[in-house]
Amino acid sequence: MNNIVKNQHIIPRVHLKKFCDTNGKLKTLNADSLSLEKDQSPTQVCKGFFHYALNEGIEDEYSQIIEKNFGSLEDWYGKNIPRIEENIIVNKELSEEDKFGLSWIVVNFYFRGYSFRKETTKSIRKINEWVEPSLTNMFNKKHNDLNENDVRGVVNDQLKQYEKNTSYSTARSFDVGFVNTLTHKKWNILINNSKTPFITGDEAVLNVFDDNIKKNQLSGSFLLMKQIINLSPKVSIVISFYMDDEEHGKIYFTDITDNIKKVYEQNLLYINYTHKYCYSSDNMFFENIIKFEKNK
Numbered sequence: 001m002n003n004i005v006k007n008q009h010i011i012p013r014v015h016l017k018k019f020c021d022t023n024g025k026l027k028t029l030n031a032d033s034l035s036l037e038k039d040q041s042p043t044q045v046c047k048g049f050f051h052y053a054l055n056e057g058i059e060d061e062y063s064q065i066i067e068k069n070f071g072s073l074e075d076w077y078g079k080n081i082p083r084i085e086e087n088i089i090v091n092k093e094l095s096e097e098d099k100f101g102l103s104w105i106v107v108n109f110y111f112r113g114y115s116f117r118k119e120t121t122k123s124i125r126k127i128n129e130w131v132e133p134s135l136t137n138m139f140n141k142k143h144n145d146l147n148e149n150d151v152r153g154v155v156n157d158q159l160k161q162y163e164k165n166t167s168y169s170t171a172r173s174f175d176v177g178f179v180n181t182l183t184h185k186k187w188n189i190l191i192n193n194s195k196t197p198f199i200t201g202d203e204a205v206l207n208v209f210d211d212n213i214k215k216n217q218l219s220g221s222f223l224l225m226k227q228i229i230n231l232s233p234k235v236s237i238v239i240s241f242y243m244d245d246e247e248h249g250k251i252y253f254t255d256i257t258d259n260i261k262k263v264y265e266q267n268l269l270y271i272n273y274t275h276k277y278c279y280s281s282d283n284m285f286f287e288n289i290i291k292f293e294k295n296k
Contacts, residue, residue, distance in 0.1 A: 016042035197233030201274030
């Protein structure tokens with residue numbers, strides 16, 4: 001607790017730096033308005049004031065414990081990802097250890113992100129709306145001397161505090177069950193040596209529906225969803241549910257250097273699913289998307 005971290009990164013700088021230009025800046029697109037914004041430093045973006053506190057924005061010991069544990073994973077990332085990326089580019093099979101480590105990265109980046117926290121808060125709010133009448137009625141019976149509206153107000157205040165508790169989302173980041181799930185899925189690693197780099201966003205990992213899953217089977221299940229991370233401007237990893245036993249835990253390498261359409265598809269996913277901003281080492285893709293939208 002001697003070194004209090006106040007501004008806590010949702011996406012670690014060690015990941016964002018891979019998408020910087022030669023000046024160490026991130027070219028920035030506002031995905032909501034489809035407009036370019038000023039270049040940013042990785043230290044300036046994807047962070048929140050005591051973001052991991054039990055009550056976001058309020059200093060507590062929990063946020064420092066989370067920050068320290070996330071830092072340990074980020075240290076592994078910084079030491080190992082450059083080597084792993086070099087191996088991927090030459091289609092060298094990932095070791096089980098590296099695959100497990102990458103799975104930790106994907107799980108951690110997703111569950112600490114904006115989207116999952118938003119989903120968690122929304123789910124808890126629905127539960128609260130369902131239980132509030134019963135709780136209010138129970139308290140009214142125990143304290144019949146109190147005004148019913150006052151009791152309802154107290155109950156709602158307590159439920160809102162429960163709803164704001166960030167631990168329900170951050171705790172998933174340490175669940176090895178999700179990591180093991182990813183190691184058993186099918187991995188398609190896309191390699192891009194074209195002049196149009198992969199981009200990233202303030203949502204580092206995208207959790208999207210898999211088109212290969214039948215509509216009647218679709219759910220929010222982490223198992224059935226497809227996880228996508230643009231690991232660097234040259235490497236994108238797509239992790240999906242295996243459709244037959246032969247694909248169980250398999251890794252496939254696909255060079256899409258000459259398939260600019262596929263590069264654009266991967267990047268468009270970030271524009272569609274990121275929290276608000278996308279980042280790149282080059283403005284070319286952003287400018288083309290803005291131009292396309294204006295000419296529609």
